[in-house]
Amino acid sequence: MTTRTWGSVAVPTVASVGAAFALSALLLWLVGAPPLEAAKLILQGAFGSADKTANTLLAWTPLVLASAGLVVTFAAGMWNIGVEGQIIMGAIFATFAAREIPGPAWVVVTATLIAGAIGGALWALLVGLLRTKGNVNEIFGGLGLDFVAFGLATYLIIGPWSRQGIASTSGTDIFREEAWLPTITLFGASMPVLAVAMAIAATVVVYYLLRGTRLGLRLKTVGKSPRSAYLLGIPNDAYILYAFAIGGALAGIAGTVQATGFHHKLVPAVSGNYGFLGILVVLLAGFSAKWIDPIALFFIAVAAGSTQLDLRLDLDSAFGDVLLTVTVLFVLFGTAIAAQKRRRRATMGAEP
Amino acid sequence: MTLELVDIHKHFGAVRANDGVSFSVEAGELHGLLGENGAGKSTLMNVVSGFIEADSGKVILDGEVLDLRSPADAIAAGIGMLHQDPLVFLPFTVLDNFLLGSPGPERIDRKAGAAELERMSGELGFTFDPDQQARLLTVGERQQLQITRLLWLGAKVLILDEPTTGISATQREQLFFVLKQLADEGLIVLFVSHKLEEVEELCDSVTVMRAGRVVGEATMPVPPSELVAMMFGKVIEAPQRPKPVVGPPVLELTALDVTKGTADLTGFSLTVAAGEVIGLAGLEGSGQRAFLDALAGLVAPDGGTVVLDGSDVTKLSYRQHLAAGVHYLPAGRLEEGLVEGLTIEEHVALTAKEQPFFIDWGEAESEADSAIDDYRIKGTPESTAESLSGGNQQRLLLAMMPADVDLLLMEHPTRGLDLESAEYVWTKILERRDDGTCILFASADLDELLIYSDRILVFFSGRVIKVLDAATADGEELGYLIGGRERS
Numbered sequence: 001m002t003t004r005t006w007g008s009v010a011v012p013t014v015a016s017v018g019a020a021f022a023l024s025a026l027l028l029w030l031v032g033a034p035p036l037e038a039a040k041l042i043l044q045g046a047f048g049s050a051d052k053t054a055n056t057l058l059a060w061t062p063l064v065l066a067s068a069g070l071v072v073t074f075a076a077g078m079w080n081i082g083v084e085g086q087i088i089m090g091a092i093f094a095t096f097a098a099r100e101i102p103g104p105a106w107v108v109v110t111a112t113l114i115a116g117a118i119g120g121a122l123w124a125l126l127v128g129l130l131r132t133k134g135n136v137n138e139i140f141g142g143l144g145l146d147f148v149a150f151g152l153a154t155y156l157i158i159g160p161w162s163r164q165g166i167a168s169t170s171g172t173d174i175f176r177e178e179a180w181l182p183t184i185t186l187f188g189a190s191m192p193v194l195a196v197a198m199a200i201a202a203t204v205v206v207y208y209l210l211r212g213t214r215l216g217l218r219l220k221t222v223g224k225s226p227r228s229a230y231l232l233g234i235p236n237d238a239y240i241l242y243a244f245a246i247g248g249a250l251a252g253i254a255g256t257v258q259a260t261g262f263h264h265k266l267v268p269a270v271s272g273n274y275g276f277l278g279i280l281v282v283l284l285a286g287f288s289a290k291w292i293d294p295i296a297l298f299f300i301a302v303a304a305g306s307t308q309l310d311l312r313l314d315l316d317s318a319f320g321d322v323l324l325t326v327t328v329l330f331v332l333f334g335t336a337i338a339a340q341k342r343r344r345r346a347t348m349g350a351e352p
Numbered sequence: 353m354t355l356e357l358v359d360i361h362k363h364f365g366a367v368r369a370n371d372g373v374s375f376s377v378e379a380g381e382l383h384g385l386l387g388e389n390g391a392g393k394s395t396l397m398n399v400v401s402g403f404i405e406a407d408s409g410k411v412i413l414d415g416e417v418l419d420l421r422s423p424a425d426a427i428a429a430g431i432g433m434l435h436q437d438p439l440v441f442l443p444f445t446v447l448d449n450f451l452l453g454s455p456g457p458e459r460i461d462r463k464a465g466a467a468e469l470e471r472m473s474g475e476l477g478f479t480f481d482p483d484q485q486a487r488l489l490t491v492g493e494r495q496q497l498q499i500t501r502l503l504w505l506g507a508k509v510l511i512l513d514e515p516t517t518g519i520s521a522t523q524r525e526q527l528f529f530v531l532k533q534l535a536d537e538g539l540i541v542l543f544v545s546h547k548l549e550e551v552e553e554l555c556d557s558v559t560v561m562r563a564g565r566v567v568g569e570a571t572m573p574v575p576p577s578e579l580v581a582m583m584f585g586k587v588i589e590a591p592q593r594p595k596p597v598v599g600p601p602v603l604e605l606t607a608l609d610v611t612k613g614t615a616d617l618t619g620f621s622l623t624v625a626a627g628e629v630i631g632l633a634g635l636e637g638s639g640q641r642a643f644l645d646a647l648a649g650l651v652a653p654d655g656g657t658v659v660l661d662g663s664d665v666t667k668l669s670y671r672q673h674l675a676a677g678v679h680y681l682p683a684g685r686l687e688e689g690l691v692e693g694l695t696i697e698e699h700v701a702l703t704a705k706e707q708p709f710f711i712d713w714g715e716a717e718s719e720a721d722s723a724i725d726d727y728r729i730k731g732t733p734e735s736t737a738e739s740l741s742g743g744n745q746q747r748l749l750l751a752m753m754p755a756d757v758d759l760l761l762m763e764h765p766t767r768g769l770d771l772e773s774a775e776y777v778w779t780k781i782l783e784r785r786d787d788g789t790c791i792l793f794a795s796a797d798l799d800e801l802l803i804y805s806d807r808i809l810v811f812f813s814g815r816v817i818k819v820l821d822a823a824t825a826d827g828e829e830l831g832y833l834i835g836g837r838e839r840s
Contacts, residue, residue: 212711217694217702225691231682232689232702233674 013286016334020327027322033313041312042320045305050189052304058192058262059272060300062087062254064199066278067285067292068206069250073124074287075210076243077223082127082142083251083275085149086120090252091259092153093119095161095172095266098179098259105178112179112260113198113253120252121245123149128244132237154268161266171267181261195257200293202250207289209246219243251275280328286335299324353379353414355400355431355509355540360409362395369395370406371564377542377557379508382535384555384572385544388583388636388796392564393544397511400542401433402426413509427453432507436514438494440486447482450501472504476530492523499530509540516550517637528554546583546635548576548835580831584798599626602758602790608646608656615642616814619656624790626758631801631822632794633834634811640794641682643811644761647792648680649673661758677758683767685745690737696720696748697733703752723751728776743773750780760784762793766800778804798827812836 025035046056066083073080080086094116101111123145130141158167183190210216221229222239230236258270281299285291306320355377362370369392377383387393399406402420411418418429426433440449451465466482473480478496489497495515502510512531516524531554535541545551551558552572560568560582568582603624610617614637624630632640645651647658649670658666665676682688690699700723701716720733727747731740740748746769753760765781766774782804785791795801801808801822808820810833818833832838 212713213709214701214707214711215709217698217711220698221691221694221702224693225687227688228691230670231680233671235671 012334012338013284013331016330017327019334020323020330023326023330024323028315028319031315033309033315038309038313038315038319041308042302042305045308046301050187050191054183054189054191056297056300056304057196058257059304060297061192061195061199061261062257062272062274063278063281063296063300064293065202065250065254065257066274067281067296068199068202068289069120069247069254070278070282071206071285071287071289071292072209072219072250073243073247074282075216075223076219076240077226078128078131078240078243078247079139080124080127080142080244080247081139081279082124082145083247083278084271084273085142085146085275086123086248086251087255087258087271087275088146088149088153089123090116090120090255091266091270092149092156092255093252094256094259095156095175098175099161099172103178105180105182108179109181109260112181112256116252116256116259117249118252120255121249124244124248124251125241127248128241132240150268153266153270157266157268169268171263171265174264175260179260180264181257183261192257192261195261198253198257202253203289203293206250210289215239215242280324284328284331353508353538353540354412355542356410356412357396357400358410358412360396360399360411361407362392362399362404363407368564370399370409373409373561373564373566375559375566375569377540379538379540380535382531382541382543382554382556384551384558385542385561386546386548386551386558386579386583387561388546391561391583393546393561394513395564396561397433397513397542397544400426400509401431401511403433424453427502427505427507430506430508431511432502432505432509433511434495434498434502434513434515436517438491438498440489440494440497442485442487444486445482446480446484446486446489446497449486449497450480450482450504452501454505468504469500472500476500476503477526490519490523491517492519492527495519495523495527503534507539509542510534511542511544513544514546515543516545516547546637548579548635551579552576576835576837577828577831580835584796584831599628599788602626602661602788603647603792604657604659606657606659608658609654610639610642610646610651611654611814612651613639613642613645614814615639615646617643617816620816621656622809622819624792626788626790627785628806629785629791629793629804631805631808632792632811633798633801633808633830634794635834636796638811639814639816640811641763642814644680644682644763644792644794647759648678648761650680677756678761679753679757679759680761681749681753681763681765683763685742685749686738689749690745692738693736695734695736696724696729696731696740699737699748699752700733703754705754723748727751727780742767743769743777746773746777747780750777753784757784757789760789760791760793762791764795765793766795766797774800798830802827802830810834 028035028038045052047053066087070080070083094112097111097115098108101108127138127141127145130136131138154169157169157172161172163173181192182194184193210220218234218239219242221234222236226236254274255270258272259266263270277299281292281295284295302320302323306317309315309319310317357376358374360370360373373396385393398404400411402423402425405421411420413429413431420426441452447462447466447469450469451460469480469482476499478500480497486494515527531541531543543551543555555572557571558569559566560579562583562585601623605620605622608617608620616639632643634640642651646653649668649672653666657664660676660678665673668676686692697716697720700720701711704719717733723729724731727750729744729747729751731744737745737748746765766777769777781791802825805822808822808825808830809816810818810820820830
C-alpha cells in the first residue's frame with residue numbers, strides 16, 4: 001500500500017538542487033572565481049538595495065502569474081507552450097484598455113487587468129479549441145499562436161499604435177500615468193505591492209482550486225486518465241477548455257503587469273520570456289503551486305543578480321543562465337529517476 | 353532440429369505469467385499453442401523471441417542453449433516472431449521495411465534488395481510492389497511482408513501470435529497454405545491462438561496453457577470439448593438455485609445491428625427483466641465487448657432499437673446513457689474506470705451524489721472510510737488506485753457505483769481475483785440484482801457464467817449463436833458452443 005508522501009518528491013529535489021549548486025561552484029572554481037563571493041554578489045545584485053529589491057519583485061510577479069496558470073493547464077494534462085502568446089495577448093488587450101478607457105486610476109487599472117485576463121484567456125481558448133475540436137496538439141497550436149501574437153504586437157506597435165511621427169519597434173507611446181500599475185513607496189523605493197499581492201493571491205487560488213474544489217479534482221482526473229474520466233461521465237473537452245481559460249487569464253494578467261507595471265508601454269518582447277521560464281519553474285516545482293513562489297524568486301534573483309558578476313568578478317553574466325539551466329536539468333533528471341523507481345515498485349504485478 | 357523450452361519462469365510482481373513452462377517442438381511440425389487471454393502465451397513467446405528476459409529457464413534450439421537478450425539475438429539464432437500487430441513501419445516503402453534490420457554494409461543496395469524480395473516472395477507465393485507505402489497494405493499483406501522478411505533473415509523457427517486477427521478469409525487460406533508448406537520444408541512453426549477451430553484445422557499437435565502453466569498436450573485430432581476443458585479448467589456443476597423473480601422488462605433490444613469492432617450482430621432481439629442476470633459467453637474477441645459498448649452508448653448501433661425502462665435510448669450519447677441509469681465497468685480497471693495517481697478519497701469525492709463546488713475533505717474521508725468498510729477494501733483513504741490489488745480495485749469500482757442503476761454492464765468482473773475476493777464481489781453485485789438492477793456481464797469463466805447467470809448468450813465470431821437457460825445448461829454444452837458447434 002503506497003501513499004503519496006512528501007519525502008518521495010522532496011528528497012530527490014533537494015539532492016538534485018544540491019548537486020546543481022555543487023557543480024556550479026566547481027565551474028566557478030575552475031575559472032578562478034571564488035564561489036561564495038559569486039553567491040554573495042548575486043544576492044547583492046538582486047536584493048542589495050530597496051530599488052534592486054523592487055525591481056526583482058516586479059520581475060518576479062509575471063513569472064509567478066504565468067507559472068500559476070501553467071500549473072492549471074499541466075493539471076489537465078496540457079503542455080501550454082502557447083503561454084508566451086497568451087502573455088503578449090494580455091499585454092495587447094491591457095494596452096487597448098490603457099489607451100482607450102478614460103477616468104481615474106482605479107478605473108483604468110481595473111480595466112487593464114480585466115482586459116488582460118480576457119485577452120490571455122481568449123488566446124488560450126483558441127489553443128484549447130484547436131486541440132479539442134481540430135485535434136491539433138496543444139504544443140504545436142500554442143507555438144504557432146505564440147508567433148502570431150508576437151507578430152500582432154509588432155504590427156500594432158509600428159502600425160495603428162505607433163508613436164506620433166515615428167514608427168519604431170521600440171514600443172508605443174508611454175501610457176498616461178493613471179494606467180500605470182500602482183506602487184507604494186517603501187524604504188525609498190517604489191514597491192510593486194499590488195503586483196506582488198496578485199501573484200501571491202494567484203498562487204493561493206490555484207493551490208486551493210486544485211486541492212479543494214470539484215473543478216480542480218475533475219481537471220486532475222482528465223489530466224491523469226482521459227479514458228477513465230470519460231467513462232466516469234466527465235466531459236473531457238469542456239474541462240480542457242476550462243483549464244486553458246484559467247491558465248490563459250493568469251498569463252494575460254502577467255502580460256498586463258509587464259505592460260502597465262514594467263514597460264509602461266507595449267513593446268514587441270513584452271512577454272520577457274516569462275512564459276517559457278514559467279514552464280521551467282513549474283517543472284522544478286513538480287507541477288504543484290506550492291513551491292512556485294520561492295522557485296520563481298530564485299530564478300529572478302539569479303537572473304537579476306548575475307549582472308553583478310560581470311562587473312565585479314569579470315565573469316560573463318550568462319553564468320546566471322548556466323546556473324539555472326543546470327539546476328533545472330539536475331532536478332528533472334533526479335526526479336525522473338526517483339519516479340521511475342517508484343513506478344517500478346508500484347506497477348509490479350502488471351504485465352508490460 | 354528441436355526447440356525446447358525448459359522450466360521457464362516469468363513473474364511480474366505477484367503475477368506468475370509463466371510458472372515453470374516446459375515443452376518441445378520438433379522440426380517439420382506445425383505446433384499450436386492454445387489458451388485464453390491471460391494464460392501466459394504472449395509472455396512465453398516474448399521470452400522465446402527475445403523481447404523480454406525470463407526470470408529463469410532455458411530456451412534450447414538444436415541442442416544449443418540460447419542467450420536471448422534482445423529480438424536481434426533471437427533472429428540471429430534463427431527465431432523469428434510475427435506479432436499480432438505486424439511490426440511494420442507505415443511511412444516506409446515495402447522494400448525499406450523488407451531491408452530493415454538486415455545485416456550488411458551501411459550503404460543500402462536497393463536494387464539487390466528488390467531482387468531478393470522478389471525471389472523470396474515468389475517462393476512463398478506473395479506479390480509485392482517494392483515501392484508501395486507500407487501504410488497502404490492490408491494487415492494480411494503486412495503479415496506476408498513480415499513472414500518474407502523473417503525467412504529471408506534466416507528464421508528456422510517461425511512464431512505467429514494470433515495471426516488471423518484482422519485478415520481476410522482468402523489471406524487466411526493463403527497464410528495456412530504457406531505455414532503448412534514451411535512446416536513440410538522442415539521449419540518449426542509455432543501457431544499461438546485462442547481460436548479452437550484454427551488450431552484444429554492447421555496444427556499437427558497442440559500445447560494448452562492456463563494460468564501460466566502447461567495444462568495439456570495433444571496430437572491432433574482431438575475432440576474440441578477436450579481442448580475447451582483444458583483451456584477453461586474443470587467445470588463444477590452449478591448449485592441449484594431458486595428461479596429468479598422476474599420483474600417488468602427493463603432492457604428491450606429489437607432487431608439490433610452491431611457490426612463494429614469484433615461484433616457481427618444483425619437483427620438481434622432480447623428482452624431482459626429487472627433483476628435478471630445475463631452472462632455473455634464466448635472466446636475473447638467474439639463480439640461481447642462491442643455488444644456491451646453498444647448498450648453503454650459508446651458506439652452507436654448500426655440499426656434496430658435499444659429501449660431502456662420504456663424509453664428509446666438507441667441514439668443517445670454515453671453520458672445520456674449514464675443519466676438514464678446505465679453503468680458500465682469494462683475490463684481495464686485502472687485504464688477504464690479508476691484514475692492512476694488519485695486516492696480512494698479522491699475517487700469517492702469524484703463520484704459522490706452531491707457535487708458542490710468546494711470539496712469537504714473531512715466528509716470525503718469519512719465517505720471513503722465507510723466505502724472501505726462496506727466493500728472490505730484493503731487500503732486507506734489516501735491509498736492511490738494503482739497501489740490497490742486487482743480485487744480491491746474492483747471493490748472500489750463497485751463502491752463508486754451510483755445508487756440508482758437500472759442496467760449494469762460488466763466485462764470480466766472477477767478476472768484475476770482470488771476465489772474469496774471474487775465471491776465477495778458477486779455478493780455485492782447480487783445485492784444490486786435483488787434491488788431490481790438488470791445485469792449483463794461478459795466472462796471467460798464457465799463456472800462464473802453458469803453459477804450467476806439466469807440466461808447465457810453464447811457469442812461466436814461476432815454473433816450470438818445460442819441463448820441458454822443457465823438452469824438447464826451444463827459446462828460441456830457451453831464448452832461446445834463456445835467452440836462454435838452444437839453437442840452432437
